[in-house]
Amino acid sequence: MTAGHRSRVRGSLLAGAVGDALGAPVEFLTLDQIRERHGNQGVADFVPPFGADAGAVTDDTQMTLFTAEGLLRTLVRDTHYGMADAVGIVHRAYLRWLTTQGEEWPTGATVGPVLGGWLVTVDALHHRREPGLTCLSALRDGRRGSVANPLNNSKGCGAVMRSAPFGLIGLTTPTPFDLAVDCAALTHGHPDGYLPAGFLAALVAGLADGRTLDDALDQATAQLRECTHHEATMRAVERARHEASTGFEASPERVESLGAGWVGEEALAIAIYCALVTDDVRSSLLLAVNHSGDSDSTGSITGNIMGTIMGEEGIPTDLLTRLELRQVITRLADDLVDGYFGGAAGDEHLPTTAQIESFIRLYPGS
Numbered sequence: 001m002t003a004g005h006r007s008r009v010r011g012s013l014l015a016g017a018v019g020d021a022l023g024a025p026v027e028f029l030t031l032d033q034i035r036e037r038h039g040n041q042g043v044a045d046f047v048p049p050f051g052a053d054a055g056a057v058t059d060d061t062q063m064t065l066f067t068a069e070g071l072l073r074t075l076v077r078d079t080h081y082g083m084a085d086a087v088g089i090v091h092r093a094y095l096r097w098l099t100t101q102g103e104e105w106p107t108g109a110t111v112g113p114v115l116g117g118w119l120v121t122v123d124a125l126h127h128r129r130e131p132g133l134t135c136l137s138a139l140r141d142g143r144r145g146s147v148a149n150p151l152n153n154s155k156g157c158g159a160v161m162r163s164a165p166f167g168l169i170g171l172t173t174p175t176p177f178d179l180a181v182d183c184a185a186l187t188h189g190h191p192d193g194y195l196p197a198g199f200l201a202a203l204v205a206g207l208a209d210g211r212t213l214d215d216a217l218d219q220a221t222a223q224l225r226e227c228t229h230h231e232a233t234m235r236a237v238e239r240a241r242h243e244a245s246t247g248f249e250a251s252p253e254r255v256e257s258l259g260a261g262w263v264g265e266e267a268l269a270i271a272i273y274c275a276l277v278t279d280d281v282r283s284s285l286l287l288a289v290n291h292s293g294d295s296d297s298t299g300s301i302t303g304n305i306m307g308t309i310m311g312e313e314g315i316p317t318d319l320l321t322r323l324e325l326r327q328v329i330t331r332l333a334d335d336l337v338d339g340y341f342g343g344a345a346g347d348e349h350l351p352t353t354a355q356i357e358s359f360i361r362l363y364p365g366s
Contacts, residue, residue, distance in 0.1 A: 005341065007311035008208050009168045010333040013068070015281055015307025016164060017061040017329055018319050019299030023289035024049035024058050027130070030292040031252050042252065042290030046322060050129065055322040058129040059101075060300040061329070063162035066097040067183070068332045069119045069363065071165055075339045077365025086174075089366065090183045091144050098139045100126045108142025116364045122328055132158035138187035147181065150189025157267035159184035161297040163197040164304035167204030168333075169340040176201035177223045188264070191229035196264035199224050199233065200271075200301060207308040213275060217241065236265035237272060244276035252291045260293030267294060271301035281306045282316045335359070 025047040026034050034042045046054035070093030071086070078084035092114050099105055100120060105113040119125070134154040138145055145151035166180040174182075180201035184194035199220050206216030221237060224230050240258055248254065250273075258273055259266030270288060278284040281303070288302035289295040307315060320326065339359060 004311070005208065006334065006337045007313060008308050009337050010312040010330055011307035011310055011314060012164050012168055012204060012208070012304050013064065013307070013329050013333045014312060014320060014323065014326065015285070015303035015310075015315050016064060016300045017057050017303065017325065018281075018315060018323055019285045019288060019301070019303030020057045020060045020296045021046055021049075021055050021299075021323060022285055022319075023295030023297070023299035024056065024129070026289060027058075027295045029295075031256065031290070032292075034290055034292075042286070044286060046319065052127065052129070053324070055319075056127075056129070056324045058296050059131040059135070059158075060161045060297055061325065062100070062125055062129070063094065063097055063135065063158075064164060064300070065119060065125070065325075065329065065332055066093040067162050068165040068336055069093050069096075069117065070183075071169055072332075072335055072339055072359065072363040073117070073365055076359055076363050080360070080365060084365065086179060087182045087186070088144065091186050092366065094135075094139055094186065095142075096120045097125075098136070101128050101131055101136070102126075103136070103140065106140050106142030110142075110144070111366075114364075114366050116366075118362050119328075119332075122325075124325055124328070132156060134158050135187050145186050145189055147185045147194065150185065151187070152189045154188045155190035155192035155263045155265070156188060157196070157261060157264045157294055157297045157301075159188040159193050160196040160200050160264045160268055161300050163201050164204050164301075164308075165336065166197075166201035167206075168208055168308075169336055170208075171205075175223070176205040177220070181227075190264075191227075192232045192263060192265045194264075195224060195227055195230055195233045196236075196268040198227070199237065199268060200304065203272075204304060204308050207305065213305075213309060217272065233265040233268070236269040240269040240272040241276065244273050250274075250277040250287055252287070255287060255291045255298075256293070260291070261298040262294045267297050267301055270298045271305055274298070274302045275305045275309070278306075281310055281314050282319070335362075
């Protein structure tokens with residue numbers, strides 16, 4: 001199944017959100033508890049999480065959307081001023097997300113509150129859905145963490161789970177890998193926290209260009225190999241690919257052999273495995289969420305990968321129609337395509353002058 005570029009971008013963000021919503025209700029359950037509550041096959045449909053409606057997403061999707069918003073603001077600033085600090089602009093996007101969680105704009109930030117644009121006004125984003133403690137504490141600090149000057153030593157999966165948009169915008173300089181790493185290091189200071197984010201961005205970029213999953217994995221692996229302290233992430237990727245190549249039937253137990261997904265390299269490995277051993281979005285997502293671990297994050301990352309491969313059309317309609325924030329996600333996906341590609345790659349819907357002017361209003365360049 002092939003998909004046009006717009007469909008791939010939509011598919012990546014929408015399937016990521018579907019995986020997030022499927023995994024949210026079982027995130028803190030063991031596999032035995034999941035089977036006790038939902039039957040031997042585990043979760044097979046949306047289940048209401050944390051008092052919300054079925055299909056509700058978590059901070060994984062919320063932060064992915066603010067990543068996309070930061071990239072659109074970067075585009076606007078670069079277009080109108082000829083220069084843009086992408087990492088700084090994405091950092092401010094994450095600070096806007098922080099305010100949606102009931103937090104104050106940090107006093108230690110290098111700039112005061114920058115709250116314009118439309119995304120922060122979406123009421124449904126102002127629900128606190130078990131946000132990651134590392135992201136919260138790093139953003140509360142206000143300073144920009146970096147690879148050279150980390151704020152912490154966290155290798156949690158809170159950076160990789162938000163990084164698919166870097167791979168969807170056709171960057172060449174910096175590469176999706178490098179920009180994702182720098183933006184991951186804003187909150188996660190350990191190499192196994194920020195390198196998986198770079199790997200996912202590079203993988204998604206290859207898939208968005210139409211490469212096969214194996215080719216895209218090879219391309220991302222080559223970039224990872226050039227990085228210092230890549231060993232643990234590399235081992236996790238290689239283990240996932242090996243496990244998928246054995247021919248053994250895919251199962252939650254095999255997923256759990258790769259880890260629980262709480263840390264970056266394990267969440268990435270689980271997603272790679274689930275994408276390699278399944279042929280459709282539903283199967284990959286159900287495999288990715290039914291295990292003892294960080295089910296919403298592994299579901300989200302798996303969805304980012306499979307959605308890019310299969311496109312929006314590959315996402316089961318019965319899940320897509322009940323997904324929280326579906327229209328918001330679709331709008332951001334389309335704006336990424338119109339902004340960064342001008343509706344190119346086979347899509348005839350070129351941006352109009354009115355669209356360009358609306359970008360300036362919707363995504364102020366800061």
